[in-house]
Amino acid sequence: MRKFLALLLVSFVIAACTSSQITSDSVAPKPKVELTSDSEVVLMSEVQWEDLNPARGDKSPQAGTLWGSRTGSGAGGFLLKPVDGFESPPHIHNIAYRGVVISGTIHNDDPNAEKMWMSQGSFWTQPAGGVHITAAKGNNNLAYIEVEDKFGVLPAEKAFSSAEKPINVDVSNILWIDNLEMPAVSNGTKVAFLWGRPQDNHLYGTLIKLPAGFSGKINSQGSTFHAVVIQGKPQYQVSSDTDIKTLEPGSYFGSKGNWVHQVSSKAGEESIIYVRTDGKFDVT
Numbered sequence: 001m002r003k004f005l006a007l008l009l010v011s012f013v014i015a016a017c018t019s020s021q022i023t024s025d026s027v028a029p030k031p032k033v034e035l036t037s038d039s040e041v042v043l044m045s046e047v048q049w050e051d052l053n054p055a056r057g058d059k060s061p062q063a064g065t066l067w068g069s070r071t072g073s074g075a076g077g078f079l080l081k082p083v084d085g086f087e088s089p090p091h092i093h094n095i096a097y098r099g100v101v102i103s104g105t106i107h108n109d110d111p112n113a114e115k116m117w118m119s120q121g122s123f124w125t126q127p128a129g130g131v132h133i134t135a136a137k138g139n140n141n142l143a144y145i146e147v148e149d150k151f152g153v154l155p156a157e158k159a160f161s162s163a164e165k166p167i168n169v170d171v172s173n174i175l176w177i178d179n180l181e182m183p184a185v186s187n188g189t190k191v192a193f194l195w196g197r198p199q200d201n202h203l204y205g206t207l208i209k210l211p212a213g214f215s216g217k218i219n220s221q222g223s224t225f226h227a228v229v230i231q232g233k234p235q236y237q238v239s240s241d242t243d244i245k246t247l248e249p250g251s252y253f254g255s256k257g258n259w260v261h262q263v264s265s266k267a268g269e270e271s272i273i274y275v276r277t278d279g280k281f282d283v284t
Contacts, residue, residue: 039259041236042066044250047079053153061086061136066144066252067226070151077226077276079250080143082106082136089133090156096128096164098146098195098205100274101171102230102249104138108168121171121207121230121272123194127164131156142250144228144274146205169194176209187216189283194274203278210234210271210283215264222279226254227261232271237262 047064054060061082068076080099090111099108105117108124111133118124126132145151176190188211196204201222207230208218218227229247236245236253247253253261265271275281 038257039255040067040253041238041245041247042252043245044248047250049081052080055153059086063145066228067254070147073150075146075148076151077144077146077228077252080145082134082141084137084139084141086141087133087135090131091133092129092131092154092156092159093126094128094152094154095147095149096162097126097151099124099126100144100194100207100228100230102142102144102228104136104141106141106143107135107137108132109166116168116170118168119171121174123167123169123174125164125167125195127162127166129160129162130166131159132166144230144250146276174207176207187211187214187283189214201278203276205274205276208273208275208283210263210265210273212265212270213267214271216262216284218261218263218275218281218283220255220259220261220277220279220281222277222281224254224256224276224278225259225281226252226276228252228274230272230274232265232269234271234273235264235266237264 047066049062049064051057051060052063061080063070064079064081066077066079068074070076070078079102084104099106101118101120101122103120105119106122106124107115107117108126109116109132111131115135117137174192176192178190190209192207192209194205194207196202198204198206210232229249229251231249233249234247236247237243238245255261263271
């Protein structure tokens with residue numbers, strides 16, 4: 001049975017603090033907010049849904065691609081939308097994946113494990129080849145799933161071993177810090193490190209917590225930057241003061257190269273955003 005892990009995040013943060021790729025006061029790239037081929041915004045209302053596993057017919061959860069490809073080669077990110085009471089049969093996947101709960105509650109574990117329901121903001125990983133079940137409870141179950149290559153569902157009989165171990169991190173065990181250097185950031189932004197190596201241009205994943213009433217910029221300097229709203233309804237300024245999009249949970253924005261994403265949180269409502277990148281970013 002898996003255990004909810006906090007120590008893993010503690011060790012990850014300690015390692016990350018020694019070589020930061022996230023800064024609070026680095027020089028920001030030149031502002032550029034118009035949407036082009038190098039940037040994209042996908043609203044939750046614009047997501048195109050299809051069956052995750054067509055072989056299961058109407059019992060299949062729905063899946064909606066946000067970036068990349070779920071069924072083709074290369075990395076991708078998509079939304080998973082199972083109905084209340086959904087429980088998959090034991091199965092495996094051909095590759096590993098990561099998940100963040102956006103709404104409702106999700107269980108993902110060994111078929112014989114006691115149910116451990118993960119709520120909004122929880123994080124989990126599923127290694128390739130490992131037999132498990134996925135279940136959902138609630139009227140609006142939604143999770144963000146991230147893969148590094150073509151994603152497939154296979155029967156449990158095709159299980160194979162992997163060096164990776166599954167991880168479930170309940171939202172109550174997410175470790176928030178002010179920034180990698182630890183002193184408080186004046187704008188109240190906090191980060192939580194989930195996976196990867198936040199140094200030397202390696203891919204890594206974090207959560208960003210924007211305080212209520214925040215208005216500022218996320219300055220991305222990596223070759224790739226993918227962001228998904230987990231909590232709150234931040235606003236995203238596209239190209240002018242009047243061209244503003246409200247990002248419901250499950251909405252996405254991303255960019256390539258140096259980019260400035262202008263975002264704000266509503267008064268009385270903090271926002272949490274999952275970020276996958278391979279370079280520095282700062283929040284100012």
